[in-house]
Amino acid sequence: MELLRSKKFVFIAAVVMLCVYIVPLGSYPLMEPDEGRYAEIPREMIESGNYITPMLNYVKYFEKPAFLYHINAVAFKVLGENEFAARIGTALCAVGGALATAALAAFIYGRAAGIIAGFVTATSLLYFAIGTINITDMPLSFFMTVAFAAFYVAHRKDDKKYYLLFYLSCAMALLTKGLIGIVLPGAVIFFYILATKQWKLFYKPLYIPGIILFFAVSVPWFYMVCRDNPDFFRFFFIQEHFLRYATKMHGRYEPFWFFLPMIPAGLLPWTAFLSALFSKKSVLRSPHTDEEKLGGIYLIFWFSVILIFFSFSSSKLIPYIVPCLPPLAVLIGGDAARMINDRSWHGFVLPALFVTTWLLGLTLLIYPNFSEYVTFARVWHISLKAGLALIAMPLLALYFTRRGRKDFEKAICSLIVCAIFFIWGLQGIYGIVASERTMKYVAEVIMKDVRSDDTLVSYNEVLQGLSFYTGRRVAVVGDGGELSYGASCPEGKGWFFSEEEFEKMWLDGDKDYIVVIENDGRFDSLSDKFRSGIKRRIDLGKYSILYNR
Secondary structure, three states: OHHHHOHHHHHHHHHHHHHHHHHHHHOOOOOOOHHHHHHHHHHHHHHHOOOOOOEEOOEEOOOOOOHHHHHHHHHHHHHOOOHHHHHHHHHHHHHHHHHHHHHHHHHHHOHHHHHHHHHHHHHOHHHHHHHOOOOOHHHHHHHHHHHHHHHHHHHHHOOOHHHHHHHHHHHHHHHHHOOHHHHHHHHHHHHHHHHHOOHHHHOOOOOHHHHHHHHHHHHHHHHHHHHHOOOHHHHHHHHHHHHHHHOOOOOOOOOHHHHOOHHHHHHOOOOHHHHHOOOOOOOOOOOOOHHHHHHHHHHHHHHHHHHHHHHHOOOOOHHHHHHHHHHHHHHHHHHHHHHHHHOOOOOOHHHHHHHHHHHHHHHHHHHHHOOOOOOHHHHHHHHHHHHHHHHHHHHHHHHHHOOOOOOHHHHHHHHHHHHHHHHHHHHOHHHHHHHHOOOHHHHHHHHHHOOOOOEEEEEOOOOHHHHHHHOOOEEEEOOOHHHHHHHOOHHHOOOEEOHHHHHHHHHHOOOOEEEEEEOOOOOOOOOHHHHOOOOEEEEEOOEEEEEOO
């Protein structure tokens, strides 16, 4: 495997991919609501000097642990309070997760499989999309990937230093998104032990230095936040874990099968290689060694336990299944490396590659010409780069393997190159989507004439990025959403109002208000009495800014 053994090819491809991930991070504004939220909390930490109690819009916010806030605060300190700094932590976690995936694949299936698996992970649609925005799911996926890889290597090599990495990663996953950081690895390992009858794994991983490390890393912040906020334990562990999982309290209910189509969609442009895993020649169905057999069992449980766990949940969001992608990438990497050795495609992977990549590629090229929402002039560069890269993938694969050529290594390498161009093209979508879902441009208009005694108001919606971009507290009228708990605390007094309460304050004229309201029916629902108090209105597409002065 000359190309995959070539340090030059791997280095150049990795550098280009890294640039695609990192370089554009500051080129588009923070998107509502998640990116604004996870930037504002660390900004307020820096402003207040309190890194223990998370505050959002200056009220307590206990829905997530503190890891992402802390790394974002460090980035803000070093790089300034900007979009690049807000996303760099997540992006580095994505790159780290791809490297951990590559390392595990190399351990189980060999170096070539590791290289392929790393690129498959980093260039998959869902992994890339979540890895380049400021949310908690990619850091969680990173730590869980490292934990799963470390556990497998530790028990196969019988090397306890890897158990230290396992326990450290579980502690960091706990600090990133809560109990699932330890529940899911524990469940996967439990079913793996039952399936393989390796009963010693019930006690051998109980490595005292690792357990001490786990508690030394994870306990301090939880202890301090519970000490300073007696309600934290009930809200975070009872409401945000058990009730959120078992009930529809957050309005994120989806049917049980919701995540099933997200897996093949999220793996694009590598979806076709899933079908190859069902082939009799695949690493999954025909493992050559005990290592491949045990590795395949472990990876299947890694994928299926996480998928089933979130499928049973009453709260479902697409980013939840990002941790399902690395084990599939390891299997795809191992199977692709075997295809190179076998000099044959497994199953119907080539026809499936034509169907999946051409379907999406042609859609990207044709749809903008007929869309009512976006013009071809705005997206031509995205359509050409991403669309043509997808269309080229099966053509190059066929070219390098047709008739007597059988150069499967060049075919796989060409797919990697095309996949990198695919995600490079997709990066441009953020500039379009973010411009429609950001508070940046609204804040820029407000800051031109805001006065020190003006009160900013978010009307019937919590606009997370408004505080970040203005550096000011924002009053909330109507539904407090995720800030409802904080609104009930002393810090929320005088900053959360019903529509009736605020209408009176608006018309009294005792204070000057600047109201931001979404033009999706909210403005039209305002009473005539409220409208009579509007002295000035500025329309900015999706939002309007209203003044009573």
